Amino acid sequence: MAKFRDIIKYYDRYRVAVIFSIAAASIFEIIDLVVPYATGQILNVLSGQPLDNAIENAIAAIVNLIKLPQNRLSSLAVLMTVIFLVTVVRAPIQVWSTWWFHWDIAFRARRDHFKETIAKILTLPLEFYDENNPGRIAGKIARGLENHTFTYPEIAGQMIPKLFRVLGIFVVILLIEWRIAIVFLISFVVILSYTLKDLNKLMEQEKRLDKYMENTQSRNSEIITNIKTVKAFATEPLEFKRQKQRLDREFKVLDYRIHLGYIKLGTFRTAFVQFCVFAILGLTLAATVKGQISLGHFLTTLTVSSMAYAELEPISNLAEIFTRRYASMLGYHELMQQPIGVDAASLVETGSAYSFTGKIEFSNVTFGYDTNRPVLQDVNLLIEPYQTVALVGRSGSGKSTLVKLLFRYFDPNQGRILIDGQDIITLDVGNYRRRLAIVHQEVDVFNGTLLENLRYGNQSASFQQVEEACRIAKLDDVIRTLPEGYYTVVGERGVRLSGGQRQRLGIARALLVEPDVLVFDEATSSLDYESERLIQLAMRSIQGTRTTIIIAHRLSTVREADKIVVLDQGRIVEVGSHDELLRHEGIYRRLHSLQETGELLS
Secondary structure, three states: OOOHHHHHHHHHHHHHHHHHHHHHHHHHHHHOOHHHHHHHHHHHHHHOOOOOHHHHHHHHHHHHHOOOOOOHHHHHHHHHHHHHHHHHHHHHHHHHHHHHHHHHHHHHHHHHHHHHHHHHHHHOOHHHHHHOOHHHHHHHHHHHHHHHHHHHHHHHHHHHHHHHHHHHHHHHHHHHOHHHHHHHHHHHHHHHHHHHHHHHHHHHHHHHHHHHHHHHHHHHHHHHHOHHHHHHOOOHHHHHHHHHHHHHHHHHHHHHHHHHHHHHHHHHHHHHHHHHHHHHHHHHHHHHHOOOOOHHHHHHHHHHHHHHHHHHHHHHHHHHHHHHHHHHHHHHHHHHOOOOOOOOOOOOOOOOOOOOOOOEEEEEEEEOOEOOEOOEEEEEEEEOOOOEEEEEOOOOOOHHHHHHHHOOOOOOOEEEEEEOOEEHHHOOHHHHHOOEEEEOOOOOOOOOEHHHHHOOOOOOOOHHHHHHHHHHOOOHHHHHHOOOHHHOEOOHHHOOOOHHHHHHHHHHHHHHOOOOEEEEEOOOOOOOHHHHHHHHHHHHHHOOOOEEEEEOOOHHHOOOOOEEEEEEOOEEEEEEOHHHHHOOOOHHHHHHHHHHOOOOOO
């Protein structure tokens, strides 16, 4: 569970620079107080009243140093020079330091944390992505990083230094008249306490709003991803109605609870500040009339107290901005605190590649996504090198789960999986997976050229290797029809390719990896007859060149497999060739009969 300290720790690696930048900005804010103080001393000089002892001694030392006469004009000249230096010379220094210390730190932190975020995305377990869609994840990252980036310059560069300025003003007033200083301090404590109390309540509303907005954006992402389904079922009115309800709910929380809460808070603050300004004016005027403070001190006290109360609004506004951003920043840290998956590979290539014959053994393997409900139970299966093995069975029998365990997306609850006699848990997961390849039912295609997609798993593949892989995968005829051949941009998610073309692209891409084990996961289940025939021809040309595992609903795809393994309710119930299994009165024969008669497989 993310907490406030996680937000603070965001800049931990820049701790020295952060402390220095806040200190520098605070010093600049305090230096500003020299102007009203020096102005008050000028008024004392003009009215013939005495200067403060420390100032008078400092002016005398400066006058002696530069050989000026000791008179009123020399004192005025020194005080005016001080005001000039503070107001003119410090301006460019402050502007430069603001960029260097605040924005530079913020942008460096954004870059570094974005790298860590990408690393986190690549190492999160698959089940996380099953529970959170891309829109929700991307929105959480974007809002969290953006709010962190822009909050630092505002908090470190403005809010904290302004609080130091107020503290400096309190010290100045305390040195002039302690009774006025106490009234000033009490008024600030009251205002800030009330503000923080209200902001804490509003923060809870902001968390609720952030959750609502996240749900809305998540659904938007789903609508965009599944827009063909939305249009096919003519559910545009339903989706619009649902999103409209979500937006109306957001509006009610935002307008009637959050925004109205900020308005009420601002109204109280403004009214109370005006009362306090009038009270300080009255107390200062009374002290001056009684002769307790000089005319210059009257001007200084009134000016700096007005400066302090003027800072209340920007301080409160910055606190409100932080409150608005707090929920999204916490959400980002909650994402970053997610544990990495057992399937997480190293993000740095080690260069120590494996080489396998392709002998695979599942030994007493039991697994369940919920340990109380096993999907696979006591599975024992030996696959010899270069053998083609088909996994068949009803939906939910555990075929795809077996492959997920082979790829180490999950680890077995019991038992072991061996490749060439080595337990795959003992192998580096990244180097191990580089010796495997899989062609899914839905082949993922990136927005780029066809050549970039083909070389995705092997960036160093030569053009001749690409052409050979495309020939084996029966993709070469398709490439010749494309306007720019291999350099044709296939569109995001491969929308410019048909289902069969994407499948053949997936096969060619897998072959370019030159894997020791090649898996086809329902590679033909959603294709038309012609596309299925082409895929089957491609698969047939691969058989015997490496260990091949085929998961299929269509039994026509697996007739020529060396071994067909039938699973039912997570157990292996039959093993044999196509002809051997047909001679048995078992599940395979029943499934085959159902498909021969045109009935659907359940």
